Amino acid sequence: MSKLLEISDLKIEARGGDGWNEIVKGVGLQVARGEVVGLIGESGAGKSTLGLAAMGYVKPGLRIAGGSIRFDGQELVGAPESMLRDLRGRRIAYVAQSSAAAFNPAWRLIDQHCEGPVRHGVMSRAEAQAEAVALYRQMRLPDPETIGFRYPHQVSGGQLQRAMTAMAMACRPDLIIFDEPTTALDVTTQIEVLSAIRDAVRDHGSAAIYITHDLAVVAQMADRVKVLLKGTEVEEAPTREMLANPQQDYTRSLWAVRDFRPSPRDPATSAEPILRIENVTAGYGALPVLRDVSFSVARGRTVAVVGESGSGKSTTARVIMGLLAPSQGRVLFEDQPLAAPGRQRPRDLQRRVQMIHQMADTALNPWHRVRDVIGRPLEFFLGLRGAAKEARIRELLAEIELEPSQFIDRLPGELSGGQKQRLCIARALAADPDFIICDEVTSALDQIVAEGILRLLDRLQREMGLSYLFITHDLATVRSIADEVVVMQQGRVVEQGPKDEMFTPPHHPYTELLLSSVPEMDPDWLSRLLEQRRAAVGKGDAA
C-alpha cells in the first residue's frame, strides 16, 4: 500500500546575507494513513519547515531546492498553486503554535472555521456551522453552541488552541500538521489540549505530524518518532522502541537531561536562612499580584519557586530585587530589611544579591562586548581597573567554561544561546554575590544546553557556597536542582517544604494537579492520568 505522505531527500534553503543556505538537508519522511508521526528536535532543527513543506508550503524567504513531496501519489514540489490550494485546508490542515496570532482578530471563530469547508465546496455554510458545533463539543470546549460566535480575543489561550484544532478538522482532512500546539500553554492547560487533540485525531482516523521539542509530549501523541538535528535526520523508530532503546548518541543525550542530579550536600551547613520573605503583599496599581507570601532561603541551598503563568513567581523576584515595593510585609537579607526601591540600598547589599534573567537575548545589551558586560560590575562594585580587571574578566570567563582569548571581544550577537546565558551568569558572579535569583534561566534553551547550565550552576554553588532562588515552571528542573520547593498559585504560596517531602504524597490539591500534569516519558502516561482523573471525579460524584 502506498503511503499517504512520502517526502524524500527534501532540501530547503533560506536566503541569507550571502546567497542561499541549506536549512533542511536532504530529509525524508513517510506517513501512513491514520498514523501519527512525531517530529522532534531542538530549535533550528528544521522541524517546522519540514512540517509546512508537507503542505507544499515554504515561508517567504525560503525555497525548496530539491527532493520530492508526494501526497497521496501527487507530487507537490513544483505543483501549480491551484492544485496546492485545493489540497490545503481540505486534505491537509495545519495547527499553528500561537493560535492567538493565527486567528484573524476581525472575524468570529465560526466564520473562520466555516471558511475552509464552504470555500472548498465540501459543505454548505449551515452544514459547516452544525459540524463546527459538533467539533467544538468533541474538543470539550465550554458552551460549544455559542463559543464559535465569539471573537478570538474573547477566548482563552487553551480554548483557542482547541478551536484551531477543530478548525483544522473542519474538512475531515487526511493529514493534520500540529506545529508545537501546546508549547505556549501552562502544564495544566496542556493536558486538556493534548487529550482533546489525541482523541479527536483517533476518532477521525486522520494521520498527523506532531512537531514538538518535548519528548514526553511526543511520547503520548505519536506512533512513530523521528529525531532531527540541524536540518538532518538522526534516527526514526516506533515510539516505544525509541524510548526504550535509542540508537544514536544524540538521541540518548536528549533523554539524559532528565536524569541530571546535583552533587550531594553537606547537611551540616543548612543552618541559618540568608533571605527571608515575610508576609509580602505587592502588586501593580490596586490589584495585588502577591498576597501574604512568606518563605525563606537557607545559606548555600537552592529554593525552587514553581507555579504557572500568573502565579506571581516573577513578581516575587522583582520584590526581592527592589524593582517593586511591597505594600505590606518585608524582605530580610541576613536579618537586615532590604529597602525598596532598590536604589536606596547600600551598594554592598546590591552587590550581594544578583539576578539572572530568563532571556539572555534581552538581558545583554547587543552593543556591549563580553569584556564590558563582565567588566562593568567589577568596576562598579569592586573598583577593579586596568590589568586587575582584565585578569578577573579572564578568570570569570574560564569559570563559566568559555575560552577567554576567544570570547573576550565578542558581541552578544556572536554567541550561541547557551553561551549568552553563561555570560549572564558570569556577570552575576562578577559582583561576587552571596545570593542569586535564577528566573527561568533554562526555559528558553534547548535541553542539552539547559543541562549544561544546570551543571554549571551546581558546580558554582558547591565551590562558592552560593544560595539560589530558582524560579521555574518546569518540574523536571525542580526535581533535579532544588533543596526546597515553594509552590505558588495566583499570588499565594499553596505549599512549601523540602523537595523530597514535596514530591511524595500527600500533596496539596494544586500541587497534586501540577505534579500530575507534567508529561512523563511513559507512552501510557496520558491515558493512565485521564483514567485516574475520571475515576476521581466519579468517586467525588458518588460521595
Add this chain to the structure above:
Amino acid sequence: MTRYLVLLRHAPLMAKIGVLLIALYAVTAIFAPWLAPYPEAAVVGPKYQPWAAPHWLGTDALGRDVLSRLIYGARNTVGIALVTTVLAFLLGTTTGLLAATVGGWFDTLASRVVDVLMAIPSLIFALLILTITGTSVVALVLVIAVLDSTRVFRLSRAVAQGILTMDYIEVARMRGEGLGWIVRREVLPNAAAPLIAEFGLRFCFVFLFISALSFLGLGLQPPTADWGSMVRDSAKLISFANFSSWNAATFGLAPLLPAGAIALLTLAVNMVVDWVLHVSSGLKD
C-alpha cells in the same frame, strides 16, 4: 562608523550615488569662496545674460553671476538647514530620551507640549511666528528647530521606550547605575541606527522647509544667495521658456536650476537614508 564604510562597498548603486552627491554638495559648500568665479552679491555684468562664457549659467535680473550664487547658495541654504537640524536633534533627542527614561511628570508635560505643537501644521506655525519675529535668520533657525524637534522627540521617546523594556536595562537598574550611564551607555548605542536615519529625513524636511519659506519671501533675505529665494526671483521667467534657441531656452530655465539643486540633494539624502534603514533593520535579525 568604519562598519558603515565597509558596508558602503557592498551598497547598492543608488546609495553610492547618493553618498557621492552628498560629498559633492559638501565640498561645494565648504570651498564656496574658492570655487565661485565671482563674489556672492556683486553686480558683475549686464542683466539676463545667456549661458555662455564668462557667465556659464548666465546672470540674474540684477546682473549677478548665477553660477556663483548657486555655489554660495550651497553654503547658505544647506548650512542653515544643517544647523537647524542639529539643533532640532539635540533638543528632540535629549528631551525624548529623558522623557522615556525619567517618566513621571516630566514625560507627561513634555508629551502634552509636543502634542499641542504637532496639532498645528509646521508651515502655518512658522508663518505665525515669523509674523511676530520678522524674518531674521536666527528667528528662522530657532522656530524651525523647535517645531522639528517635536518629531525627533516622538521618535526618540518611542525608540527609547522600546529599549527600556529590555532586561539589560533592568540589570543596569538593579546594579544601581545612574541615569546618565543608562541613557549614554545602554540606550543611546541601541537607538543610534534609527536616529541616524531620522536625522537624514529630518534634514530633508528642514531643508525643503527653509527653501519653501525663502521661496515665499519669508526665509533668508537678499542679498544672501539662497536657492529658495533664487527660485522666487526667477520664477516668472519660466513662461518665456522656449527651445527655439539656446538663449531663449536657458533664459526660461533659470528657476529650475536652484529648484533642481534642492531636489537633487534631497533625493541623494533620501537614497542614503533608505539604504541605512535597510541595513540597520537587516542587522537586527
Add this chain to the structure above:
Amino acid sequence: MTRLSPIPRLILRRLATGLLTLLIVSAIIFWAIELLPGDIATEILGQSATPETLAAFRERFGLNDPPMIRYLHWLGGALTGDLGLSMANQRPIADLLADRATNTFFLAGYAAVIAVPLAVVLGVAAALYRGSMLDRFISNATLTVISFPEYFVAYILILIFAVQLQWFPSLAAVSPGMGLGARLYATFLPALTMVLIVMAHMMRMTRAAIVNLLALPYVEMAHLKGVKRRRVIAVHALPNAVAPIATVIALNLAYLIVGVVLVEVVFVYPGLGQLLVDSVAKRDVTVVQGACLIFAATYILLNLAADIVGIVSNPRLLHPR
C-alpha cells in the same frame, strides 16, 4: 444583556481632547501676537504715525482692553464666524476669508478626489506584488517625487503643459461666477502638482502598512487553509487595514491642506494660503490669526477623524470581552 460598548466612550473622549486641543491652539495663535515686541499699532502704522491716529487705531481694534478680554472676544467672534477687521485695510476678515477658503478647499478637494483612490489602489498593488517591476517602479518614482520641492514639480509641469504644449494655463485665475468645468480646467495644473506630491507620500505609507499586515500569522494561516489569494487579501487583510489606511489618508489630506500654500503662490491662485503669505509679509496680524485658525482647525479635525475611524474599526473594541 447589552453591555455598554467602550466605543462611544472612547469616541467621546477623543472628541473632547480634539476640542481641548483646538482651544489650546486658538489660545496659542492669539497669545503669540502678545509676544510681539513693542506696540502693534506702531508696528502697523509705522514710526511716523501721530499719537491721535495711534489712539484711534487702538480704540478701533480694542487694543486698550486687557488681553484676556480680547481673547475671549476674539474666540467668541470666531465661533460665530466673525474674525474682526483686517489691520491693513480695515475690512471684515470673515468676508476676506470666505472666498479664499472656498477656493482653497476646492483645490484641495479636487486633488484629493484624484489622489486618494489612486494612491490607495497603487499602494496596495505595490504591497501585494512586492518586488515586482511595478513595485520597484513605484518605490523609485515616489522616492524621487517626495524629494522634490512642491514648486519644482509645479514649474516642471508649467514648462511642459503650459509653456510647451499650451494645454493648460500657467496662472490659475478663477473668478466667483465661473462654471465648474472652467474652474476645473483653470485649476488643473495646481491640482496635478498636489496630486503628484500627495500620491507619492500616500503610496509609500499605504504600501508599508499593507506589507506589515501581510506578514502576520493569520494571513499565512488563511493561505494554509487553501483560501484563494484574492480572498485572503479581501477578507483577511483589508478589513484589518482600514485603520492604518485611514490614518494614512487623514495625514495626507492634512498635508494637502498645508501644502496648498506653496502651490497657490506658484500659480497665483486666490486661496487662503496666498492670503496668509501676503498678510505675513504685511504683518497684518488679525488676518494671519484668522487664516492660521482655519488651517489649524482643519488639520486637527482630519487627525480626529482618522483616530475615530481607527477606534471604530478595531475588533477588540467593537466586541469587548
